Amino acid sequence: MGVLARLAARLGRTREAIGDGISGLFRGGREIDAALFNELEELLWTSDLGPIAGELCEELKRLHRRGELKGEEDVRSHLRKELSARLDESAEDPPQPSAGPLIVLIVGVNGSGKTTSIAKLAHRFTEQGKRVLLGAADTFRAAAADQLEVWAERNGADIVRSHKDGADPASVAFDAAKRGQEDGADIVLVDTAGRLHTQRNLLEELEKVRRVLGKAVDGAPHETWLVLDATNGQNAVQQAKEFTSAVEVSGLVLAKLDGTARGGAVFGIRDALSLPVRYVGTGESLGDLDLFDPGAFIDAIVPEGSGEGPRA
Amino acid sequence: MFESLTERLTSSFAGLRGRKELTAENVEEGLREVRQALLEADVHFRVAKDLVEKVRERALGDERIKGVDASEQFVHAFHQELVELMGPEDARIQFASKPPTVILVAGLQGAGKTTTCAKLAKLLKEKHQKRPLLVAADVKRPAAIEQLRVMGERVGVPVHSVEGAAPPLVCTSGVHRAKEEGHDVVILDTAGRLHVAEELMREVGGLAREVKPDAQVLVVDAMTGQDAVQSAESFHSELELTGLILTKLDGDARGGAAVSLKAVTGCPVLFVGTGEKVEDLEPFHPDRMAGRILGMGDVVGLVEKASQEIDEREAQDTYEKMVMGTFTLEDMLAQLRMMRRLGPMKKVLGMMPGIGGMAKDLDIDDKHMNRLEALFTSMTPAERLQPGLLDMSRRRRIARGSGQEVGAVNELLKRFKDMKKLMKQMGKMGMGAKLGAKAKRDALKGMSATGELAGDAGGAGGLGSMLGGGGLGSMLGGGGDMGGMPVPPGGANPFEGNRPMGSSSTRKRPAKRKKKPKRSRKGRKR
Numbered sequence: 001m002g003v004l005a006r007l008a009a010r011l012g013r014t015r016e017a018i019g020d021g022i023s024g025l026f027r028g029g030r031e032i033d034a035a036l037f038n039e040l041e042e043l044l045w046t047s048d049l050g051p052i053a054g055e056l057c058e059e060l061k062r063l064h065r066r067g068e069l070k071g072e073e074d075v076r077s078h079l080r081k082e083l084s085a086r087l088d089e090s091a092e093d094p095p096q097p098s099a100g101p102l103i104v105l106i107v108g109v110n111g112s113g114k115t116t117s118i119a120k121l122a123h124r125f126t127e128q129g130k131r132v133l134l135g136a137a138d139t140f141r142a143a144a145a146d147q148l149e150v151w152a153e154r155n156g157a158d159i160v161r162s163h164k165d166g167a168d169p170a171s172v173a174f175d176a177a178k179r180g181q182e183d184g185a186d187i188v189l190v191d192t193a194g195r196l197h198t199q200r201n202l203l204e205e206l207e208k209v210r211r212v213l214g215k216a217v218d219g220a221p222h223e224t225w226l227v228l229d230a231t232n233g234q235n236a237v238q239q240a241k242e243f244t245s246a247v248e249v250s251g252l253v254l255a256k257l258d259g260t261a262r263g264g265a266v267f268g269i270r271d272a273l274s275l276p277v278r279y280v281g282t283g284e285s286l287g288d289l290d291l292f293d294p295g296a297f298i299d300a301i302v303p304e305g306s307g308e309g310p311r312a
Numbered sequence: 313m314f315e316s317l318t319e320r321l322t323s324s325f326a327g328l329r330g331r332k333e334l335t336a337e338n339v340e341e342g343l344r345e346v347r348q349a350l351l352e353a354d355v356h357f358r359v360a361k362d363l364v365e366k367v368r369e370r371a372l373g374d375e376r377i378k379g380v381d382a383s384e385q386f387v388h389a390f391h392q393e394l395v396e397l398m399g400p401e402d403a404r405i406q407f408a409s410k411p412p413t414v415i416l417v418a419g420l421q422g423a424g425k426t427t428t429c430a431k432l433a434k435l436l437k438e439k440h441q442k443r444p445l446l447v448a449a450d451v452k453r454p455a456a457i458e459q460l461r462v463m464g465e466r467v468g469v470p471v472h473s474v475e476g477a478a479p480p481l482v483c484t485s486g487v488h489r490a491k492e493e494g495h496d497v498v499i500l501d502t503a504g505r506l507h508v509a510e511e512l513m514r515e516v517g518g519l520a521r522e523v524k525p526d527a528q529v530l531v532v533d534a535m536t537g538q539d540a541v542q543s544a545e546s547f548h549s550e551l552e553l554t555g556l557i558l559t560k561l562d563g564d565a566r567g568g569a570a571v572s573l574k575a576v577t578g579c580p581v582l583f584v585g586t587g588e589k590v591e592d593l594e595p596f597h598p599d600r601m602a603g604r605i606l607g608m609g610d611v612v613g614l615v616e617k618a619s620q621e622i623d624e625r626e627a628q629d630t631y632e633k634m635v636m637g638t639f640t641l642e643d644m645l646a647q648l649r650m651m652r653r654l655g656p657m658k659k660v661l662g663m664m665p666g667i668g669g670m671a672k673d674l675d676i677d678d679k680h681m682n683r684l685e686a687l688f689t690s691m692t693p694a695e696r697l698q699p700g701l702l703d704m705s706r707r708r709r710i711a712r713g714s715g716q717e718v719g720a721v722n723e724l725l726k727r728f729k730d731m732k733k734l735m736k737q738m739g740k741m742g743m744g745a746k747l748g749a750k751a752k753r754d755a756l757k758g759m760s761a762t763g764e765l766a767g768d769a770g771g772a773g774g775l776g777s778m779l780g781g782g783g784l785g786s787m788l789g790g791g792g793d794m795g796g797m798p799v800p801p802g803g804a805n806p807f808e809g810n811r812p813m814g815s816s817s818t819r820k821r822p823a824k825r826k827k828k829p830k831r832s833r834k835g836r837k838r
C-alpha cells in the first residue's frame with residue numbers, strides 16, 4: 001500500500017472513530033446494550049471531555065434504565081442537548097472601548113500558538129478595516145519578536161518591540177499601549193512569552209505586565225485571552241485555572257483545531273470557570289481563525305443525525 | 313508530573329489497606345479507580361483499558377505474595393505493568409557506526425522541537441563528548457532559523473542554514489558540511505506540521521528518504537491529550553520513528569501521553585524536557601516514572617542528583633556529627649547549603665516519595681530558604697559553633713542583621729534543639745539494631761514490593777541521613793505555610809515538626825547508606 005493510500009485509510013478510521021462515531025455505533029440496527037455504552041464512553045473520552053465523559057455516560061445509562069432511550073436518535077439528541085447546555089453562547093468580536101484602542105493581552109503556555117493566533121487576529125481585525133498594533137512583549141524566546149515582526153509586515157500592522165534580548169516585557173507592553181493610544185490604533189494585541197502555569201514567578205511577571213498596561217491606558221487590558229492548544233488534554237483545565245487566577249483571563253482562543261483533536265477540554269474549563277471560547281484556529285493560513293461556533297464544535301464530537309437511521 | 317494520578321491511587325488503595333488477600337471484588341474497586349485515574353491523566357482510552365486488564369490478571373494471578381497487604385500487592389502489579397509498558401530502561405540514541413549520526417527531529421507545531429534540538433545538542437556535546445551540528449530545516453515558520461541560531465549560540469553548537477533553500481537541500485548540505493568539518497552528530501530541526509496535513513507529511517517522509525537519518529525522533533508535548541495516539545501513529549507510519557522525546561514535563565500535566573505513546577508506536581521515550589533552561593533535558597526512566605505514578609517519588613533521581621552535587625566526605629562528616637551528638641549550627645548551615653545545591657526546593661521535593669503531589673501546592677519557595685540562610689549568616693562563627701552563646705541580645709542582633717523578627721531566630725534554635733534531641737535518640741537506638749520482620753515490611757510498604765525498588769529504599773534512607781533528614785524536615789517545618797498538609801501514606805511526613813524525612817529507613821537500614829549513591833552513579837554512566 002502506498003503512503004497516500006495508507007494515510008487515507010488511517011484518516012478514514014480516525015474520522016469513523018470520532019466524527020461518525022455515533023452512527024457507527026448503531027450501524028446494523030444494534031440494540032442499546034453494555035457493549036454499546038462502552039463504545040460511547042470511548043467516543044466521549046477520546047474527545048478529551050475528561051470526567052464529563054464519565055458523567056454523561058452515567059446519565060445515559062440511567063435514562064436507558066428508565067426506558068427513556070429507544071435508539072440512535074434518542075442517544076444522539078440527548079447527548080447533543082447535554083453538550084450544548086454546557087457550552088451555549090456564540091462568540092462575537094469584542095466591542096471597542098468608548099475611547100482609545102482596545103487593548104488585548106494574549107497569554108498561554110509554551111507552544112500553544114500565541115504568536116500565530118495573534119497574526120491571525122491581526123489579519124481578522126485589519127480585514128475589518130481596523131488599525132492594529134502588535135506589542136512584542138515576548139522578550140524571552142529567541143527570535144520571538146522577529147517572528148511577530150514578520151507577521152506584522154504581512155498584515156500591514158504596526159509593531160512595538162525591543163531590540164535587546166531579555167528586555168522587560170512590562171515596559172514593551174507599556175510602550176505598545178501608549179503608542180497605540182497616541183497613534184490612534186483601534187486594537188493593540190500584546191504578545192507574551194509562553195510560560196507553564198506552574199511557574200509562579202512567571203505568572204507574577206505576567207501580572208505585572210497586566211498592571212503596567214493599566215497604567216499606560218485606563219481600563220487596559222480590556223481583554224485577556226488565553227490561547228489553548230486543542231490537542232492538550234485535561235491539563236488545559238489546570239492551565240485555565242492558573243492563568244485566570246493570575247491575570248483574570250476573559251476568553252479563550254482554541255488553537256490547532258484543524259487536526260484530529262476535538263478540544264473537549266473546553267467543556268471542563270467551562271464547568272470550572274465559565275470562560276467563553278472566543279475564537280478557534282482552524283488551519284495554517286492567516287484567514288484560518290473563526291469566531292467560536294458551539295454548534296459546529298459539538299457537531300465534530302456528536303454529529304447531528306439525518307433522522308433516517310445510519311449515515312453512509 | 314503524575315501527581316494527581318498518584319493521589320487518586322493512594323485514596324483508592326486506602327480501601328484495600330489492611331486486607332490480606334486480593335479478591336475479585338476488592339480488585340475491581342481498585343481497578344475502577346485506576347482506570348478513571350488513567351483516563352483523567354490523558355492515557356488513551358484503549359491503552360488504559362488494556363492496562364487495566366493486564367493489572368487485573370497480574371493482581372489475581374499466580375504471583376501472589378503471602379503475608380503482604382492487598383494494597384501493596386496491587387501497587388506491585390500496577391508498577392510492574394507500567395514499567396513493562398514504558399520500558400525498556402536503557403533506551404538511547406543509537407550512534408551510527410560510521411559518523412556522522414544524523415538525527416531527524418519532527419513533531420507537531422509548538423511541541424518544542426527547536427528548544428529540544430538545542431538541549432539535545434548540548435547534552436550530546438557534554439555528556440557524550442560529541443561534536444554536534446544543528447541544521448535549521450524549518451524554513452516555514454517566520455524566524456525559526458533565527459531562533460535556532462540564537463539557541464545554538466547559547467549551547468555553543470554551530471548552526472547550519474541555507475538562505476532560501478528547501479529542507480532537503482538544507483539537510484543534505486548540512487550532512488555534507490558535518491563530514492567536512494568533522495561533526496559526528498547532525499541534528500535536523502524540521503518544521504512543525506500537523507499529522508493530517510498530507511502534503512507536509514509527505515514532505516517530511518520524502519526528506520527522511522533522501523537524507524536517511526540514523527535516528528528519527530518525534531517530539532511530543534507532555535500535556536497532549538487523547539490525540540497523542542493519532543498524531544504519533546501518523547508520524548510513525550511516515551517516518552519509522554526510532555524514539556520519542558517528551559517535553560514540558562516540568563508542568564503539572566499528568567503526562568499520560570508517556571504511557572500511550574509507547575504503547576502505540578513501540579518506540580521508547582529517550583529523553584524528557586523538564587525546564588526552560590538549555591540543560592533541562594534528562595534521560596527517561598520508566599521505573600522512576602512508574603514510581604512517580606505510584607507515589608514513591610523519584611527516589612533514584614534524587615539519589616543520583618545528590619551524588620552529583622554532594623560531596624560524600626562532607627555528607628559522611630555531617631552524618632557522624634549527628635550520631636555523635638556534636639552537631640552544631642555550623643553543620644546545620646552546611647547541610648542547608650548542601651541541600652540547596654540540589655536545585656530549587658520545589659523540584660527536589662517533587663522527587664521525594666509521597667510528596668510529589670503536594671510539592672505543587674506548597675509554597676516552599678526558595679525565598680524561605682534564603683531567609684533561613686540569612687539567619688545563619690547573621691551569626692558569628694563562634695555562635696554557630698556554640699549555640700549556647702545565643703542570649704536575647706545576640707538573638708535580637710541576628711534578627712536585625714537578617715531583617716527578620718526575633719521569633720524567627722527562636723524558631724530556628726528550637727528546630728536545632730529538636731534535631732539534636734532526635735539525633736541523640738537515633739544514636740541510642742544503635743542505628744538499626746532492631747531490624748526485624750516489621751522493618752522489612754515497612755521498607756516494602758514504603759517503596760513497592762519489587763526487590764529492586766526495595767533496594768532503592770535503602771538509597772532513599774541513605775540520602776535521608778546524608779541530608780540529615782531531621783534537618784530537612786525541621787527546616788521546612790519552620791516555614792509555617794504547610795499547616796494541615798495531608799500525611800503521605802507509607803512515607804515519612806517531612807512537614808511534621810521534628811520527624812525526619814526518611815527516618816524509618818534511616819533507622820532501620822543503615823547498612824545501605826553508603827553504598828547506594830555509588831550504585832546510582834554507576835548507573836548514570838551507562
